[in-house]
Amino acid sequence: MxxxxxxxxxxxxxxxxxxxxxxxxxxxxxxxxxxxxxxxxxxxxxxxxxxxxxxxxxxxxxxxxxxxxxxxxxxxIKQVKAYRKSVFLADELPQMFRNVYLLEIDLEELQKRYQTFIEENFNQN
CATH class of the missing domain: 1.10.10.10 (Winged helix-like DNA-binding domain superfamily/Winged helix DNA-binding domain)
Structure with missing residues (x-):
């Protein structure tokens, strides 16, 4: 590792x-x-x-x-998700928001990219 x-x-x-x-x-x-x-x-x-x-x-x-x-x-699994969610919200999300703000990425573009990511990685029909 x-x-x-x-x-x-x-x-x-x-x-x-x-x-x-x-x-x-x-x-x-x-x-x-x-x-x-x-x-x-x-x-x-x-x-x-x-x-x-x-x-x-x-x-x-x-x-x-x-x-x-x-x-x-x-x-x-439930406990892991709760732990990882709290870490993400406290540590990672503020940095992501900072980058979104500084790079002037609008929410519409974020939403589109998020949807594409979900479709490509998790909707395997």
Whole structure:
């Protein structure tokens, strides 16, 4: 995994885990890689993965079953979407609005491009 120097590694790992959940690679109530296994896979310090897992536990995305390992919660997808939505609205959307304003992109053009994006990427009939 290539890490962005502008964002904490544990947050980037959290995004990686959340993507696996949202894509269905990891399913609700399923065991996820151990701290050590994920650290080896991503070539990071296990303490960094533990920090990620602590964050995801606070967000009710994963739970620790003592002696067994970490598991996704029954409503992990719902919790991931809530977490990712709050991060997007707080961190990414203001920057996007700034660029829209500075580049004088009108809402009609944004709406058209958004609709095209949805049709090309998600409406696969």
């Amino acid at each position: 290539d890490f962005n120097a502008n964002k904490a590694i544990y947050l980037q790992i959290a995004e990686h885990v959340c993507e696996h959940i949202m894509l269905g690679t990891w399913k609700d109530e399923e065991k996820i890689p151990s701290v050590r296994d994920l650290a080896v896979q991503l070539e990071v310090n296990p303490n960094t993965v533990m920090r990620t897992y602590d964050l995801l536990q606070q967000k009710a995305i994963i739970a620790n079953k003592r002696g067994i390992g970490f598991f996704l919660t029954p409503d992990a």
